[in-house]
Amino acid sequence: MSDALSPRLDxxxxxxxLYARGREEGRFHTPASLVLEEGREPYVIVxxxxxxxxxxxxxxxxxxxxxDVFIRWRRMQGRAALWVPGTDHAGIATQNVVERxxxxxxxxxRFDVGREAFVQKVWEFVEGTGGAILDQLQAIGASCDWERTxxxxxxxxxxxxxxVFVRLHERGLIYRGEYIINWCPRCGTAxxxxxxxxxxxxxELHHLxxxxxxxxxxxxxxxxxxxxxxxxxxxxxxxxxxxxPETMLGDTGVAVHPDDPRYQGLVGLEVELPLTGRTIPIVAxxxxxxxxxTGMVKVTPAHDPNDFEIAKRTGLEVxxxxxxxxxxxxxxxxxxxxxxxxxxxxxxxxxxREEGLLAGSEPHRHGVPRCYRCDTVVEPRxxxxxxxxxxxLAEPALAASRSGEIRFHPDRWxxxxxxxxENIRDWCISRQLWWGHRIPVWYCRAEGCGEVMVERExxxxxxxxxxxxxxxxxxxxxxxxxxxxxxxxxFDWPEEGDDLRAFYPGHTLVTxxxxxxxxxxxxxxxxYEFRGKPPFRDIFLHGTVRDxxxxxxxxxxxxxxxxxxxVDRFGADALRYTVLSMCGVGTDIHLxxxxxxxxxxxxxxxxxxxxxxxRFTLMSxxxxxxxxxxxxxxxxxxxxxxxxxxxxxxxxxxxxxxERFRIxxxxxxxxxxxxxxxxxxxxxxxxxxxxxxxGERSRxxxxxxxxxxxxxxxRLLHPLVPFVTEHLWDRIPWPRGGERPERLLxxxxxSSDPERADGAAEERIARLQELVTTTRSLRKEYGVGEGAEVxxxxxxxxxxxxxxxxxxxxxxxxxxxxxxxxxxxTEGRGVGATxxxxxxxxxxxxxxxxxxxxxxxxxxxxxxxxxxxxxxGARRKLSNEQFVSKAPxxxxxxERAKEAxxxxxxxxxxxxxxxxxxx
RNA sequence: GGGCGCUUAGCUCAGCCGGUUCAGAGCGCCUGCCUUACAAGCAGGAGGUCGGGGGUUCGAAUCCCUCAGCGCCCACCA
Numbered sequence: 001m002s003d004a005l006s007p008r009l010d011x012x013x014x015x016x017x018l019y020a021r022g023r024e025e026g027r028f029h030t031p032a033s034l035v036l037e038e039g040r041e042p043y044v045i046v047x048x049x050x051x052x053x054x055x056x057x058x059x060x061x062x063x064x065x066x067x068d069v070f071i072r073w074r075r076m077q078g079r080a081a082l083w084v085p086g087t088d089h090a091g092i093a094t095q096n097v098v099e100r101x102x103x104x105x106x107x108x109x110r111f112d113v114g115r116e117a118f119v120q121k122v123w124e125f126v127e128g129t130g131g132a133i134l135d136q137l138q139a140i141g142a143s144c145d146w147e148r149t150x151x152x153x154x155x156x157x158x159x160x161x162x163x164v165f166v167r168l169h170e171r172g173l174i175y176r177g178e179y180i181i182n183w184c185p186r187c188g189t190a191x192x193x194x195x196x197x198x199x200x201x202x203x204e205l206h207h208l209x210x211x212x213x214x215x216x217x218x219x220x221x222x223x224x225x226x227x228x229x230x231x232x233x234x235x236x237x238x239x240x241x242x243x244x245p246e247t248m249l250g251d252t253g254v255a256v257h258p259d260d261p262r263y264q265g266l267v268g269l270e271v272e273l274p275l276t277g278r279t280i281p282i283v284a285x286x287x288x289x290x291x292x293x294t295g296m297v298k299v300t301p302a303h304d305p306n307d308f309e310i311a312k313r314t315g316l317e318v319x320x321x322x323x324x325x326x327x328x329x330x331x332x333x334x335x336x337x338x339x340x341x342x343x344x345x346x347x348x349x350x351x352x353r354e355e356g357l358l359a360g361s362e363p364h365r366h367g368v369p370r371c372y373r374c375d376t377v378v379e380p381r382x383x384x385x386x387x388x389x390x391x392x393l394a395e396p397a398l399a400a401s402r403s404g405e406i407r408f409h410p411d412r413w414x415x416x417x418x419x420x421x422e423n424i425r426d427w428c429i430s431r432q433l434w435w436g437h438r439i440p441v442w443y444c445r446a447e448g449c450g451e452v453m454v455e456r457e458x459x460x461x462x463x464x465x466x467x468x469x470x471x472x473x474x475x476x477x478x479x480x481x482x483x484x485x486x487x488x489x490x491f492d493w494p495e496e497g498d499d500l501r502a503f504y505p506g507h508t509l510v511t512x513x514x515x516x517x518x519x520x521x522x523x524x525x526x527x528y529e530f531r532g533k534p535p536f537r538d539i540f541l542h543g544t545v546r547d548x549x550x551x552x553x554x555x556x557x558x559x560x561x562x563x564x565x566x567v568d569r570f571g572a573d574a575l576r577y578t579v580l581s582m583c584g585v586g587t588d589i590h591l592x593x594x595x596x597x598x599x600x601x602x603x604x605x606x607x608x609x610x611x612x613x614x615r616f617t618l619m620s621x622x623x624x625x626x627x628x629x630x631x632x633x634x635x636x637x638x639x640x641x642x643x644x645x646x647x648x649x650x651x652x653x654x655x656x657x658x659e660r661f662r663i664x665x666x667x668x669x670x671x672x673x674x675x676x677x678x679x680x681x682x683x684x685x686x687x688x689x690x691x692x693x694x695g696e697r698s699r700x701x702x703x704x705x706x707x708x709x710x711x712x713x714x715r716l717l718h719p720l721v722p723f724v725t726e727h728l729w730d731r732i733p734w735p736r737g738g739e740r741p742e743r744l745l746x747x748x749x750x751s752s753d754p755e756r757a758d759g760a761a762e763e764r765i766a767r768l769q770e771l772v773t774t775t776r777s778l779r780k781e782y783g784v785g786e787g788a789e790v791x792x793x794x795x796x797x798x799x800x801x802x803x804x805x806x807x808x809x810x811x812x813x814x815x816x817x818x819x820x821x822x823x824x825x826t827e828g829r830g831v832g833a834t835x836x837x838x839x840x841x842x843x844x845x846x847x848x849x850x851x852x853x854x855x856x857x858x859x860x861x862x863x864x865x866x867x868x869x870x871x872x873g874a875r876r877k878l879s880n881e882q883f884v885s886k887a888p889x890x891x892x893x894x895e896r897a898k899e900a901x902x903x904x905x906x907x908x909x910x911x912x913x914x915x916x917x918x919x
Numbered sequence: 920g921g922g923c924g925c926u927u928a929g930c931u932c933a934g935c936c937g938g939u940u941c942a943g944a945g946c947g948c949c950u951g952c953c954u955u956a957c958a959a960g961c962a963g964g965a966g967g968u969c970g971g972g973g974g975u976u977c978g979a980a981u982c983c984c985u986c987a988g989c990g991c992c993c994a995c996c997a
Contacts, residue, residue, distance in 0.1 A: 007957060241997060289996055297997050306995045412923065416992070419922075550990075582932075586924075590931065602945060605959045616956030668933075668944075683956075780963045786952060870940060882977035891938050898940065
């Protein structure tokens with residue numbers, strides 16, 4: 001120890017250099033040889049790759065801190081712990097950002113710039129800002145293997161994407177076709193079902209009247225369809241309802257349920273579609289719910305998925321009425337053409353009203369799908385797209401969770417995952433974007449050929465006709481089509497190299513439930529499909545970081561917290577500790593963005609406490625040689641045996657919590673052991689020994705135990721607060737003869753050490769603690785100054801306890817300023833304060849000048865009352881026949897012991913009190 | 920329409936496969952301390968009929984039912 005440590009931890013001073021050192025020394029790098037040659041057991045986490053253009057926010061802070069905890073812990077356990085970092089090209093999101101910038105800077109659109117130049121611009125942008133978030137992760141201590149940083153558009157990963165596309169196509173699981181997809185008119189692309197988020201909104205449900213043709217009306221009346229109405233001009237009509245009235249311009253039919261008795265006669269007849277001059281047929285289809293509304297539904301095959309299915313079954317025409325920008329096209333009557341969908345809606349409603357064909361409108365709350373990237377209302381649209389057939393992929397993924405091959409933490413997500421897989425729908429993977437993996441499909445344009453080629457390598461000519469007139473599909477793939485391969489594409493799959501052999505399958509996935517379907521489930525599917533194994537065994541889903549009001553943190557609300565600012569002001573350890581301590585099982589984390597001090601002070605205080613315990617340890621130990629624990633084993637004192645015992649259970653408890661993904665539990669146990677047992681008690685207990693007041697040997701033993709325990713404590717705390725622990729650990733003197741681990745980062749994780757468990761020592765220290773706290777409490781009660789020594793008389797202490805307390809006299813003096821402890825009668829020692837300890841020992845504090853007899857009497861009375869209530873409770877139980885006969889014997893036994901103890905304590909206090917009153 | 924989560928101290932949350940003098944932690948509050956590790960601290964305290972109601976049980980914060988409030992997810996009811 002050369003440099004003196006200041007009383008306050010300055011994180012800024014230590015964190016950067018320590019991180020840099022770890023990185024320079026290659027501590028975060030894990031080569032495959034560690035597994036393949038040295039036979040170390042791997043432990044692998046792949047990072048949920050953040051959007052390449054993202055900046056670090058608190059959600060990342062939490063997510064990556066948790067991952068780092070697991071990685072550091074496993075690394076210390078000797079595993080070949082590998083954390084693969086990287087970023088996602090995030091197709092739509094990134095393209096949007098660049099498009100916006102382009103608009104701001106030059107007013108151009110991507111079409112003005114052209115595809116190639118635009119993509120080039122995105123690359124430039126991504127290279128400029130890209131990966132900034134990864135640098136930011138270093139500030140919170142993320143010990144990723146930076147040599148393995150990947151990007152989902154890297155050549156290697158593109159290779160994987162292409163291989164997967166081709167393989168799935170070969171298996172018949174990729175197909176192209178015209179279906180209704182979710183279309184974002186702003187982004188100009190198709191979306192998957194998952195990318196269209198239903199947002200509850202207030203809308204209107206409109207009821208429209210469709211007149212029957214005269215032929216139909218005739219037949220209808222004959223069949224007695226009583227829900228028909230009659231217009232003023234005598235025409236009969238039926239009523240349909242919709243929340244999107246503009247789509248009626250694209251209606252090609254009206255459907256009823258085949259078994260609906262009301263409409264049996266209508267099927268096959270026609271109605272006049274208002275505003276269009278077209279007539280459309282009435283068809284029967286099972287999908288229609290006779291209970292809903294009139295039991296008749298308008299059918300717009302090109303703009304509604306159900307209607308599309310009906311049309312396929314019934315042979316209705318499909319009429320697209322919208323442009324890609326969601327404006328009405330030339331398929332609609334002249335006067336409605338060229339309107340955006342919302343204007344078209346108004347116009348149609350107005351026109352219908354005018355013609356008396358609007359039966360009414362009413363407020364209607366329903367889910368409106370919106371683009372998850374730009375929030376624009378998504379339009380269901382008939383479109384030619386590429387899809388992945390998901391059922392066959394879903395089956396192994398489903399079996400995996402059912403068999404326990406993959407496990408969710410918390411477990412309740414299992415059901416959510418399984419239900420999604422059970423109802424899985426095909427995945428629309430083509431996007432009409434420019435930024436992403438180009439679809440590896442080429443079309444031959446040669447006259448009369450029409451060959452479609454799905455290729456691993458870019459072809460130069462048509463495989464069928466040899467023509468060079470081939471064209472690649474202009475679309476790119478959904479971002480998630482590369483993300484789902486992440487757990488093996490980062491290891492160079494499809495190449496079967498060492499990395500893949502060493503590190504696949506991985507172990508733990510740490511992410512937020514929001515992307516359970518987008519990403520987690522799909523990774524599992526890809527894992528089975530392409531590797532035959534799941535990508536990880538355990539899926540830890542943590543909560544969302546929210547503000548004090550429980551709102552999600554977002555840019556638009558301005559309620560975010562910048563982790564870098566937190567690191568700056570409080571330190572990375574403080575940030576980590578704070579979020580980890582709040583990382584309850586599946587609960588969200590609330591942080592007040594307006595009061596960072598309040599939010600992060602607990603973390604800062606904890607790190608500072610560690611710092612100061614370290615200072616004390618270093619100062620206590622000094623420069624002299626320290627003996628190894630084994631060398632002092634025969635001379636351990638009770639406090640030593642106690643703290644070693646506690647250390648053992650803390651190690652076991654923390655390990656268990658981590659294994660069970662109970663992060664906050666681990667933090668809690670670490671906190672309790674370090675702050676409560678070690679700092680509050682052990683350090684205080686050994687102060688007199690450290691000062692040499694109890695002989696050289698006692699000092700040597702205390703120093704040895706102190707160094708040992710502090711070393712292990714730092715190891716236990718390291719995954720949580722890596723910086724302060726490492727800084728201190730570097731300065732701990734090492735016991736003579738022991739081999740010092742190279743770094744705390746790789747120091748072996750403490751075992752539970754059952755041999756150190758010492759019930760007797762724990763019992764004794766518990767007694768000592770009770771004596772100390774009770775004495776302190778009485779002193780405080782009667783205003784005995786903290787400087788003043790006090791005498792204590794113990795009545796009824798058994799011989800061994802007397803001996804113990806005599807031995808511990810220096811400790812008692814240190815902890816409660818107890819000047820002397822006497823044993824024996826408390827009679828005749830004048831006025832004082834009394835308490836009964838758990839073991840039935842009477843504690844008497846002679847305080848002649850200070851104790852007010854009346855007050856003492858009241859205090860005792862209260863105590864007696866409390867004990868009587870407890871006694872009463874115990875007796876009530878014990879006198880209950882049922883309890884005694886049905887409760888387990890040990891529980892009854894415990895209750896009896898409690899009763900006896902309460903009774904004993906109560907009696908002693910009573911006696912004391914009556915004497916007090918009498919004397 | 921289904922499914923899930925939450926409701927415990929003034930605030931944020933633990934505890935919840937029933938039984939440790941089970942009601943806990945941090946923050947806040949009150950009292951006393953700048954005691955040579957730490958005032959970002961130490962010591963002592965106040966504060967909750969565990970959302971309401973019902974049930975199961977010898978025994979319920981913990982299990983079941985129900986109601987209320989808050990939040991989330993899924994779903995093609997036009």
